[in-house]
Amino acid sequence: MNDQEEAALSLIQSHRQGVRQSDLWKLLEIDSRKCSRIVKRLLDSGLIERIEFREEGIKTYLLRAKKRAIDPSVILAGTEILPCIGCDQECTPEECAMLLDWIYQLALEEYQE
Incomplete structure (x- = not known):
C-alpha cells in the first residue's frame, strides 16, 4: 500500500459514519480521478465498503472502513x-x-x- 492509500484509509477509519467519496479527494488534496483509483484499490483489497448515497439529488458514495477480525x-x-x-x-x-x-x-x- 502506498502513502496516499494509507492516508485515505486512515482518513476513512477516523470517521465512524464514513466519508463521502466526493469529499475524500478534497481532504487528501488530490484530483478526483486519482481518488477513484485509490478507492478502487482499497475496495479490491477488502479494507473499505462503498455505499451509494444521495445528497440533494446528487449521487455520491459513502466510504466506510470494514471491521477486521482480531487475531x-x-x-x-x-x-x-x-x-x-x-x-x-x-x-x-x-x-x-x-x-x-x-x-x-x-x-x-x-x-x-
Missing part, C-alpha cells in the same frame, strides 16, 4: 485471555494488578521461547 493471539497470554475484555472496573492500566499479571505472563512466555 486471537493478540489477546492471549498462554491460555489466559486479556483481562480487560470482560472487566467492569474503573482503573488506570498502569495500576491494574490483573493487567500487570497478564503482561508478566506474556513476557514470561516470550522469554521461555
